[in-house]
Amino acid sequence: xxxxxxxxxxxxxxxxxxxxxxxxxxxxxxxxxxxxxxxxxxxxxxxxxxxxxxxxxxxxxxxxxxxxxxxxxxxxxxxxxxxxxxxxxxxxxxxxxxxxxxxxxxxxxxxxxxxxxxxxxxxxxxxxxxxxxxxxxxxxxxxxxxxxxxxxxxxxxxxxxxxxxxxxxxxxxxxxxxxxxxxxxxxxxxxxxxxxxxxxxxxxxxxxxxxxxxxxxxxxxxxxxxxxxxxxxxxxxxxxxxxxxxxxxxxxxxxxxxxxxxxxxxx
Amino acid sequence: xxxxxxxxxxxxxxxxxxxxxxxxxxxxxxxxxxxxxxxxxxxxxxxxxxxxxxxxxxxxxxxxxxxxxxxxxxxxxxxxxxxxxxxxxxxxxxxxxxxxxxxxxxxxxxxxxxxxxxxxxxxxxxxxxxxxxxxxxxxxxxxxxxxxxxxxxxxxxxxxxxxxxxxxxxxxxxxxxxxxxxxxxxxxxxxxxxxxxxxxxxxxxxxxxxxxxxxxxxxxxxxxxxxxxxxxxxxxxxxxxxxxxxxxxxxxxxxxxxxxxxxxx
Numbered sequence: 001x002x003x004x005x006x007x008x009x010x011x012x013x014x015x016x017x018x019x020x021x022x023x024x025x026x027x028x029x030x031x032x033x034x035x036x037x038x039x040x041x042x043x044x045x046x047x048x049x050x051x052x053x054x055x056x057x058x059x060x061x062x063x064x065x066x067x068x069x070x071x072x073x074x075x076x077x078x079x080x081x082x083x084x085x086x087x088x089x090x091x092x093x094x095x096x097x098x099x100x101x102x103x104x105x106x107x108x109x110x111x112x113x114x115x116x117x118x119x120x121x122x123x124x125x126x127x128x129x130x131x132x133x134x135x136x137x138x139x140x141x142x143x144x145x146x147x148x149x150x151x152x153x154x155x156x157x158x159x160x161x162x163x164x165x166x167x168x169x170x171x172x173x174x175x176x177x178x179x180x181x182x183x184x185x186x187x188x189x190x191x192x193x194x195x196x197x198x199x200x201x202x203x204x205x206x207x208x209x210x211x212x213x214x215x216x217x218x219x220x221x222x223x224x225x226x227x228x229x230x231x232x233x234x235x236x237x238x239x240x241x242x243x244x245x246x247x248x249x250x251x252x253x254x255x256x257x258x259x260x261x262x263x264x265x266x267x
Numbered sequence: 268x269x270x271x272x273x274x275x276x277x278x279x280x281x282x283x284x285x286x287x288x289x290x291x292x293x294x295x296x297x298x299x300x301x302x303x304x305x306x307x308x309x310x311x312x313x314x315x316x317x318x319x320x321x322x323x324x325x326x327x328x329x330x331x332x333x334x335x336x337x338x339x340x341x342x343x344x345x346x347x348x349x350x351x352x353x354x355x356x357x358x359x360x361x362x363x364x365x366x367x368x369x370x371x372x373x374x375x376x377x378x379x380x381x382x383x384x385x386x387x388x389x390x391x392x393x394x395x396x397x398x399x400x401x402x403x404x405x406x407x408x409x410x411x412x413x414x415x416x417x418x419x420x421x422x423x424x425x426x427x428x429x430x431x432x433x434x435x436x437x438x439x440x441x442x443x444x445x446x447x448x449x450x451x452x453x454x455x456x457x458x459x460x461x462x463x464x465x466x467x468x469x470x471x472x473x474x475x476x477x478x479x480x481x482x483x484x485x486x487x488x489x490x491x492x493x494x495x496x497x498x499x500x501x502x503x504x505x506x507x508x509x510x511x512x513x514x515x516x517x518x519x520x521x522x523x524x525x526x527x528x529x530x531x532x
Contacts, residue, residue, distance in 0.1 A: 010275040014440045017282070021443035022362070022404045054528050097287065139287040141451030143522035171279050175444075178286040182447035186406045210510030244509045245475030251516035257409040 005041035005157065005165045012039075013172040020179045026187050030067050033180030040173050041165065042133065042151035045069045048079070049147040049185050051252040056094065057085060058146065062239065063249075065189050078125075087125070088118040093137040093148045099166070099174060102133040102152070103159040131155060132162040136174070138181045147181045189253045196255060200234040203227060208247045208256055271434065273305045278437040282444045291330075291452050298445040299334045302416060305438060306430055307398065309335045309417035311349075314450055316517040318411045323350075327504065328514070330454050335417070351386040353379055358402040358413040364439055366431065367398045368424050397424040399431060401439065403446045412446045454518040465499040466515075467525030468492060473512045474527065484527070 008016065016036040023029035034045050047067040052059030061079045068075045077083075084090045088105050105122060108114050114122070133152035140146060153162050166173070196204070206216045216227050231243055240246045250256045273281075281301045288294040295312070302310050312332040317324030349355060353370040370387055373379050379387065395417050403412040416438070418427045431438070461469070471481045481492050496508055505511045515521045 010279055011436070013279065014275060014437045017440040018436060018443060021440070021447065024404070139289070141448075142453065142519040143526060171276075171283050175279055175282045175286065175440075178283070179444065179447070182286070182444070182451065186447065186450065188407070207507075207509045208513035210506035212507065241475035242472075242477065244472045244512045247509045247513045248473035248516050248521065251513055254406060256513065257407045 005153070005161065006039055007041075007165070007169050008036065008039045008172065010172065013176060016176055017179050020176070020183055023183050023187070026067075026184055026190060029180060029183040029187060033176065033184075034069055036176045036180075037151050037173065040169060040176075041153055041157065041162075042173075043069075043154050044131070044133070044150075044152040046071075046075050046150040047147070047181070047184065048075070048149075049145070049181070049189075051142070051145045053144045053146050057082075059144075062193070063191070065184075065191065067184070083121060083124065086117045086121040088114050088122065089135060091118070093135060093146075097137050097139050099170065100135045100137070101159055101163060101166075102131065102135065132157045132159040134162070134166070136177050138178060141185070145185070147185055149177050149181065151177070186254060188255050191253060194237055194239070196234055196237055196250070197230075200230050200237065201250070201255065203230050204234055204243075204247060204250050205256055207231070207243060208251065273301060273434070275434070275437050278305075278434075278441055282441055285441070285444050286448055288448060291332075291449050291455055294445055294448050294452070295332050298441065301441060302438070303334075303419075305434065306418055306422065306427070307416040308419040309333075309395070311335065311415040311417075312413070312446070312449070314410070314412040314446065316407075316410050318409050323411065324409075325504070327458070328518075330449065332449075348386045348389060351382045352390055353383045353387055354400045354415065356383065358400050359411070362402050362404050364431075364435060365400050365402075366424065366428055367400065368428065371424060394420060396420075397422050397427045399427065399435075399438075401442050403443065406450075410450070412450060414442050414446070416442075451519065453520050453523050456518065456520065459502050461499055461502050461524075462495075463525040465495050465502070465525075466520075466523070467527055468495045469499050469508075469511060469515055470522050470525060470527045472496070472508055473516065473521055 013036070016032065020029055020032045020036070023032060030047070037045055045068070048058070048064060050058040050064040052063045058064050058079065061076070064079065066072060066075050066079070088108060092100050092104065105114070109119060109122065131152040133150065136149045138147040138149070203216055203220065206219055211219065213224060213227055216222070217224050220227065231246070235241070235243065235246050238246050238249050240249055247256070278301065281297060285294055285297050288297055299310055310333070313323070313329060315323045315329035317328045323329050353373060354365070354367060357365050357369060374384060374387055398415060398417040401414040401416070405411055468481055468485065471484060476484065478489060478492055481487070482489050485492065500506070500508065500511050503511050503514050505514055512521070
C-alpha cells in the first residue's frame with residue numbers, strides 16, 4: 001500500500017504565502033515554510049543562500065547562510081569541505097532555475113553523463129541521497145546571490161509517487177518555497193559567529209548614511225578614538241578589511257537599519 | 268456574483284511566473300496584467316529603502332511604478348497630492364490591506380484634516396473612486412513598500428469589497444510576491460548613469476580594496492581613481508564613498524555591471 005502524500009488546497013496555500021510574507025524574523029519565515037512543505041509530504045528541508053558567489057563557488061562558506069530541519073552540521077560540512085563543488089547536484093543548481101527531482105542524478109549516472117569526480121562525490125555521500133525529493137534552484141535576484149532548497153519525502157515514498165504529486169501540486173509547492181526564499185533572503189540574516197552590537201550597527205548605519213568620522217563623534221557624543229574602535233571591532237566581526245566593505249557586507253546581510261534585535265544575533 | 272476570470276489556481280500560476288521574472292519591468296507587466304484581469308486596471312507601486320518616519324526620503328531613491336495614464340495623474344504626483352491622501356497615511360502607519368471605504372467613511376464623518384480631504388476629493392475627480400491599498404510588511408526600519416489598486420470605472424466600492432471578500436487573500440499573495448521579487452532585483456535607476464568603469468571601481472571598494480589596491484588592479488593613477496569615484500558619488504547623489512557603496516548595495520546595483528570578479532558561466 002503506497003503512502004498517501006498530503007496536500008494543501010489552493011486557498012490554504014494562498015493563506016500560507018501571505019503568512020510567510022508577513023514573517024518578521026528568519027526563524028518565523030523558516031518555521032512557516034517548513035510547516036507548509038510538511039503539509040505536502042516533504043519532511044526534510046535544507047536551505048542555503050549566499051550573497052558572495054565567486055567563480056563557480058558560493059564564496060566563503062562562513063558568509064553563506066544555511067538552514068536545515070535535520071542535519072545542519074552535515075549541510076555545513078558539505079559546503080565547508082568544498083565537496084559540494086564536485087557534486088552533480090550543485091552543477092544542476094548552478095546551471096538551472098526551477099525544480100529537479102532527486103532521481104535525476106541516478107538517471108544521469110546510468111546514462112553515463114556524470115564526470116568521474118561527480119560519481120566519486122555521489123559515492124562519498126552514499127545512502128543519504130536515496131530518498132525521493134526535489135532540489136529547487138531559485139531565480140537569481142541581485143548579482144552574486146544564489147538561493148537553493150532541498151526537500152525530501154519520508155522514507156518509503158518513491159520518486160515516481162512524488163512526481164505524480166508534483167504534477168498536480170507543484171505550482172503551490174514552488175510558490176511556497178519561493179516565498180520562503182524571498183523572505184529568508186530579505187530579513188536580517190543571522191550569520192553564526194558574527195555578532196554586531198547595537199552601537200557598532202548604529203555607527204555603521206551613520207557611515208552608510210554618508211557621515212564622516214567627525215560627524216559620527218558629534219552625533220554619538222563619542223570620542224574619535226572610540227568611534228574608530230567600534231568600527232575596527234565591527235570590521236573584525238564581519239571579517240572584512242575596510243569600512244566600506246563592512247557597509248557593503250552589512251547591507252548584503254540585511255543588517256543595516258534593522259527594526260528590532262530579533263534575528264539579528266546568532267543563528 | 269462578480270465575474271471571476273482569474274481563479275485562485277490561475278493566480279497561483281501567475282505568482283510562480285512573477286517570482287521567476289528576470290527583471291523589474293517583467294515583474295510589473297505580469298502583475299499589472301493579472302490585476303487588470305481581476306478588476307483593478309490602474310495600479311501604483313512604491314518602494315523605498317530610505318524612509319525616515321513618514322517621509323519616503325529622496326523620491327529619486329524610491330522605486331515608483333504606475334499603470335495609471337500619465338497625462339491625467341501627473342499633476343496629482345508632481346504636486347505631491349498623493350502623499351496627502353488619507354490612504355497614503357494609512358499605508359505609512361499600517362501593514363496589510365485596507366478598503367478605500369476607510370477614507371470614504373472618514374470623509375463622511377468629517378474627521379479628515381482639510382488637506383487630506385482636498386486630496387481625497389481630487390482623487391475622486393480623477394476617477395479614483397473604488398479600490399484597495401496594500402502596505403507590505405517591512406524588512407527593516409528604512410524600507411517601505413505599498414501598492415494602490417484602483418478598480419475599473421463603473422465599479423463601486425461595494426462591488427470591490429465583494430470581490431475582495433472572495434479573492435482578497437489571493438490578490439494579496441500576488442502583490443506580496445511582486446513586491447518581494449521587485450525588492451530583490453536591481454532597481455531601475457532612471458537618470459543615474461554610472462559608467463562600467465565607475466561601477467567596477469565601486470565594486471572593488473565594496474570588496475574591501477584600498478585606493479592603492481585599485482590603482483594596481485586597474486592600472487589607473489590615484490587621481491584617475493579618485494575622479495571616477497567622485498563622479499560616481501555625484502551620479503548617485505551621495506557625500507561619501509561608503510555611502511555610495513551602501514546605496515548601490517541597497518538598490519541591488521553592485522556588480523550588475525563592471526563586476527570585478529565575474530562568475531564563471
